[in-house]
Amino acid sequence: MRRMLIQFLAGFAAYVALLFLSQHLLAATDAGPAMQIVLTLLPMLGALVIGASILGIIRRLDELQRKIQIEALAIAFAGTALITFSYGFLEGVGLPKLSMFAVWPLMAVLWVAGLVVGRVRH
Amino acid sequence: MENRIGELRRAQGLTQADLARALDVSRQTVNALERGRYDPSLPLAFTIARVFGLTIEEIFTPED
Numbered sequence: 001m002r003r004m005l006i007q008f009l010a011g012f013a014a015y016v017a018l019l020f021l022s023q024h025l026l027a028a029t030d031a032g033p034a035m036q037i038v039l040t041l042l043p044m045l046g047a048l049v050i051g052a053s054i055l056g057i058i059r060r061l062d063e064l065q066r067k068i069q070i071e072a073l074a075i076a077f078a079g080t081a082l083i084t085f086s087y088g089f090l091e092g093v094g095l096p097k098l099s100m101f102a103v104w105p106l107m108a109v110l111w112v113a114g115l116v117v118g119r120v121r122h
Numbered sequence: 123m124e125n126r127i128g129e130l131r132r133a134q135g136l137t138q139a140d141l142a143r144a145l146d147v148s149r150q151t152v153n154a155l156e157r158g159r160y161d162p163s164l165p166l167a168f169t170i171a172r173v174f175g176l177t178i179e180e181i182f183t184p185e186d
Contacts, residue, residue: 062147064160122154 001060008053015046064122072114079110125182128156130174144173 022042025031031039058069084103091097131141131152138156142149145166154160155170162170171178 062151063163063166064151064154065148067160119150122150122159 001057004053004056004060007056008050011046011049011051011053013046014049015043018046019043068115068118068122071118072111075114075117076107076111080107123161123182123184124158125155127152127170127181130176130181131156134174141173145169 019042022039025039026036029035058066061069080103083106087095087098127141131138136144138149138152142152145152146169147166151160155162167178167182171181174181
């Protein structure tokens with residue numbers, strides 16, 4: 001578990017470092033469209049490490065913790081689908097269009113809410 | 123199901139953390155088991171029985 005946490009923190013550090021690097025290179029260089037895409041996605045290498053470490057952590061959970069995580073992820077999945085689809089319809093009647101960046105924070109909040117529900121239930 | 127896990131643990135002078143280590147589960151899981159908020163899987167039930175040196179039926183009873 002400790003190794004997974006270190007991997008998670010390393011991935012997060014890499015994400016932040018690559019984010020600054022990509023933003024710097026995009027501003028400082030005259031990259032073509034293809035290179036701009038590569039530079040923009042550079043921080044996602046760190047995000048991949050974060051994702052792999054989270055998967056490793058979940059695989060090491062005991063049966064009750066896995067049950068709580070599955071239920072929390074189901075709440076986040078269904079809740080995000082309902083909310084984003086509802087808001088998509090509302091954009092059609094004039095509400096402001098939101099960036100895709102809003103989806104992940106919404107899912108994270110619902111995931112945490114699901115974990116709280118799971119903790120209270122058990 | 124009802125169980126005697128808490129009673130058996132205290133009788134052996136174990137903390138919840140001690141029992142969690144013996145069962146290779148989290149302390150949260152031990153707490154949930156003792157309070158009847160979670161029924162273990164069959165493999166975990168067998169492990170609990172082995173740790174206490176009893177049969178599953180001596181530890182767990184179905185709710186009436």
